[in-house]
Amino acid sequence: MTGSMALRARGLTKRYGSDNTLVRAVDEVDLDVPAGQTLAVMGPSGCGKSTLLHLLGGLQRPTGGQVWLAGDRIDTLSERALARLRRDRVGFVFQSFHLMDELTAVENVELAALLAGRSPGRARRRAMYLLDRVGLADRAAHLPSALSGGQRQRVAIARALSNEPLVVLADEPTGNLDSAATLEVLRLFAELHSAGQTLVVVTHDARIAAVADRVISMRDGAFADDSRFATTTGNVYDGRR
Amino acid sequence: MPPPRSGTARLGIDNPIANGYLLAVWSEGCAGVQDVVLAMLAKEPAHGYELRRRLRDALGPLGDTMNAGQIYVTLARLGKAGLVTSERADGLPDRPDRRVYALTPAGQQRVAGWLAEVSWPKPDLTEFHLKLVAAAAARLADPVALVDAQRREVLRRLRDTQLAALDRSVDPVAGLLLEGVVLRLRADLEWLEACERMWADRDRTGRKAQQA
Numbered sequence: 001m002t003g004s005m006a007l008r009a010r011g012l013t014k015r016y017g018s019d020n021t022l023v024r025a026v027d028e029v030d031l032d033v034p035a036g037q038t039l040a041v042m043g044p045s046g047c048g049k050s051t052l053l054h055l056l057g058g059l060q061r062p063t064g065g066q067v068w069l070a071g072d073r074i075d076t077l078s079e080r081a082l083a084r085l086r087r088d089r090v091g092f093v094f095q096s097f098h099l100m101d102e103l104t105a106v107e108n109v110e111l112a113a114l115l116a117g118r119s120p121g122r123a124r125r126r127a128m129y130l131l132d133r134v135g136l137a138d139r140a141a142h143l144p145s146a147l148s149g150g151q152r153q154r155v156a157i158a159r160a161l162s163n164e165p166l167v168v169l170a171d172e173p174t175g176n177l178d179s180a181a182t183l184e185v186l187r188l189f190a191e192l193h194s195a196g197q198t199l200v201v202v203t204h205d206a207r208i209a210a211v212a213d214r215v216i217s218m219r220d221g222a223f224a225d226d227s228r229f230a231t232t233t234g235n236v237y238d239g240r241r
Numbered sequence: 242m243p244p245p246r247s248g249t250a251r252l253g254i255d256n257p258i259a260n261g262y263l264l265a266v267w268s269e270g271c272a273g274v275q276d277v278v279l280a281m282l283a284k285e286p287a288h289g290y291e292l293r294r295r296l297r298d299a300l301g302p303l304g305d306t307m308n309a310g311q312i313y314v315t316l317a318r319l320g321k322a323g324l325v326t327s328e329r330a331d332g333l334p335d336r337p338d339r340r341v342y343a344l345t346p347a348g349q350q351r352v353a354g355w356l357a358e359v360s361w362p363k364p365d366l367t368e369f370h371l372k373l374v375a376a377a378a379a380r381l382a383d384p385v386a387l388v389d390a391q392r393r394e395v396l397r398r399l400r401d402t403q404l405a406a407l408d409r410s411v412d413p414v415a416g417l418l419l420e421g422v423v424l425r426l427r428a429d430l431e432w433l434e435a436c437e438r439m440w441a442d443r444d445r446t447g448r449k450a451q452q453a
Binding site for chain 2: 044179183186187190206207209210211212215217219224225227229
């Protein structure tokens with residue numbers, strides 16, 4: 001039974017090389033992420049956290065173990081089915097934004113919906129709604145080159161939400177941002193969290209912990225620590241000591 | 242008004258988002274508190290409650306649980322030392338918060354000296370370092386477990402401070418203080434990661450040596 005888990009993994013393993021050069025990037029990891037949870041996976045570079053995110057989102061295939069997304073096994077899917085799953089059910093956010101330079105902000109956001117077969121009108125309306133939600137409605141016609149780093153990342157987050165994904169997976173989303181832009185992205189994540197979006201963020205930036213209700217520390221491909229926090233209600237003086 | 246608890250200002254201990262760096266300024270009898278109170282009077286003479294408000298504004302969320310009593314204790318000491326004068330305000334009851342406080346020339350000199358001074362608080366890592374060394378040497382506790390527990394605590398403080406900084410109503414100047422606290426705590430977390438790597442490696446090497 002997978003219950004209401006947005007993500008579930010059992011014995012999840014990714015190895016590279018063999019014998020003497022064998023690297024266990026992810027080493028028999030078990031994970032349950034309930035729907036609506038904001039999970040931060042932290043650890044030094046090379047601990048396997050990015051590989052874990054790729055396995056959970058179907059960007060890479062595991063060498064062992066199983067992954068379920070909202071109850072459906074994904075590690076056994078065909079390449080084609082996996083591509084469709086990444087497009088329709090998972091939202092990705094990357095450190096370097098990965099926006100199309102020649103498309104405007106709104107065109108970047110609506111692209112995923114168009115690829116998923118939505119009508120141009122519907123895709124545009126949804127994209128404008130999402131840009132408004134990330135506070136960039138007035139930048140819709142700008143090219144990425146005319147936007148600041150923080151604005152580009154917010155466009156990327158709007159794009160990730162385009163197809164109402166079951167889960168948003170973010171890899172070092174604040175890695176290229178200054179402190180003011182980091183605040184903007186953290187606030188946006190907090191809003192997504194209150195809206196019930198399931199969110200998994202891998203990062204070495206501990207500030208993410210402010211918007212997470214769970215922080216896992218990863219080392220050498222395995223979980224070293226798993227801390228849970230009372231869900232934030234915006235009041236930091238709520239008696240937690 | 243309840244008296245301050247022994248030796249520790251409320252701002253440090255009772256505020257869940259305050260931490261060691263701020264405690265340093267507010268420990269009782271610490272010269273820093275006197276300097277801060279004097280400097281807050283430098284703009285113009287002020288009522289006790291006005292002085293408190295200036296401090297609370299500057300501290301933002303970290304000032305919410307500031308102990309008023311300590312400020313009046315400090316003002317009384319500064320008065321005895323001849324650094325401030327105070328007089329009863331017309332038509333108001335004679336209470337410490339209703340008196341108007343002003344710097345004396347000696348007080349002004351002290352503020353100028355304080356501004357020019359380049360002291361800087363030193364976060365003390367030595368105690369924790371020695372805790373790990375002692376625990377490992379005597380096999381009293383697993384140093385890696387101690388690091389883990391400490392990291393959880395630092396992470397919790399960082400989380401609470403960052404959460405306060407996310408509030409859009411925080412004044413940008415007060416937000417700067419929160420940013421400074423977050424940066425310090427991030428540095429502490431990085432150091433704890435280095436501690437973890439070292440002691441985990443030692444543990445592995447030690448076990449291999451025993452097996453051989």
